[in-house]
Every structure is written in C-alpha cells, then in structure tokens.
Amino acid sequence: MSGVDKVKNNMDDMEGKAKEGLGRATGDRDTEAEGRADQSKADLKNAGEKVKDAFKH
Numbered sequence: 001m002s003g004v005d006k007v008k009n010n011m012d013d014m015e016g017k018a019k020e021g022l023g024r025a026t027g028d029r030d031t032e033a034e035g036r037a038d039q040s041k042a043d044l045k046n047a048g049e050k051v052k053d054a055f056k057h
Contacts, residue, residue: 005049013042 020035022028 002049005045009042009045009049012045013039016040016042 016035016038020032023032
C-alpha cells in the first residue's frame with residue numbers, strides 16, 4: 001500500500017468517525033449512518049490495498 005493511499009484512507013476513516021459523532025451528538029441518525037458508511041468504505045479500501053500488496057510480493 002502506498003503511503004498516499006494509506007493517508008487518504010485514514011483521513012476518510014477519521015472523517016467518518018467525526019460525522020458519526022456529530023450525528024450522534026445532534027440526534028441526526030442519517031448523518032450518524034453516513035459516518036459509519038464512510039468508515040466502512042475506508043476499511044474496504046484498506047483491505048483491497050492489502051490484497052494488492054500481497055499479490056505484488
């Protein structure tokens with residue numbers, strides 16, 4: 001996994017956590033769900049990058 005991809009995925013994860021926290025604090029379930037979805041996307045991207053790296057070696 002390149003360093004740039006890793007940073008982008010971590011930023012997506014942090015943004016998702018922030019969005020989820022904001023939704024929870026304001027009682028906005030849609031925003032909270034979007035935050036969880038963003039975190040899941042970041043996790044999937046990380047997993048995909050790890051698979052790519054495994055096949056490169």
